[in-house]
Amino acid sequence: MQETALKHPLNLEGVVIGKVVDFDPDSEQLHPFNFTADNTALVPEVLADTAVFSDWITTELTKANARYGIGGYDEHRTIYARSAHFDRDEEPRRLHLGIDIWGPAGTKVYNFHDAVVHSFKFNDHFGDYGATIILKYEINGQVFHALYGHLSLNSLSGLQVGQKVAKGAAFATFGIPEENGYWPPHLHFQLIFNLYTAKGDYPGVCQFSQKSSYLLNSPDPSVILKHTFKGALI
Template identity: 40%
Template sequence: MKKKLEILSKVKASKVISPEINFEDYIAIDFSESNIDLQNHSLENAVDYEIYIQKHLDKNNAKIAFGGYNEVRNLYKRSTVFKNNETEERNVHIGLDLWINKQATIHAALDGEIHSFQNNTSLGDYGPTLILKHEVDGFVFHTLYGHLSEESLEKKMGKKITSGEKIGTLGLPPINGDYAPHLHFQIIIDMENKMGDYPGVSSKINLEYYNQNCPNPELLLKIREKFNNFENL
């Protein structure tokens, strides 16, 4: 695993959302249950989150808010996708979110091919989802792009994709799972024979496995290296 992570860390990745926006216009955001500020806001639906995110962007003179890997979140409680009577609650986010209140363009992180795609339509799910397959130095892995527009799924399986190529646009609520507009970006090593879908939220009991199979997307995106404001990551 260490060797695989080293391969990922050396890859020169492209921006995956609105590449014309500079990294200095990004700002970290915290949606964890430990963020006391969230308790002062009524966040019950997509509109509430859009307002909260826009205020955060405006306050920091930013255009994209990002973060969320390994955050324990309360925002999944509204959906039965993340809990039923037979399983432990899933509330630990294992991707990285990039929040922007517009229908931004989405781009491939690096060269690859279309692995699969699917519209995951349940409340709180990904909505339209695209998964790419990559191989670097013999290491095969995947990147998942969730909460896209329906038009983003007009694809052909196996189609070759180049780094930075536009692969879709961001979806809007309710099509995107009924969230404020954002991209869920995730690295997945073993797809476990799944097509067009893979868990983006883990239970605490299964987190060790998912952290191994879905390493921190920052290994590819490298946003952390671009500026110094990372208090909320």
């Protein structure tokens, strides 16, 4: 997730961006996760059982002395073979379009800038987002969205479309597997320019053959997350 020489499509010049989760860059570190075919530890027996997969994540974080794991943008992931949700007859979906922050269920999620609720939904299928919130932002005259997936069901309680969410508000929490699409607890964080007709949902994983168009519409979220993780995000 290194900064590229290319100009990021989001113009955040002069804007103070807030945190997405609690993190102290002076005392904490991040653990980078790799979910490509290179990670031979993630055998099918691990991925098929959410409890076993969750234990694997927790063990890796404990060994690294890290509260959070991170990674995934533009990553070709083999782990999606665990769910038919990502299968297509012509080509399965395997390319990840957001960044995942892996950590304990109940972890607070904060809004990084003033926004309004665009939509929300409980995407209740094995491998799906589970509880999902999409916030709409307008910064420096540019409108875009952030999708927050794999949340707790309680995060959806009392929400209304158009509701204002202030910068710094703790508006959601990481969900348990039964609420988050049956994944180890984590946050899927994705930026999206055009949602088209989508509400409470938008692909977080695409077919590799459609990589270019999807990445143009979902730019690298590290431009936001670097303000949370400081020098720990590399």
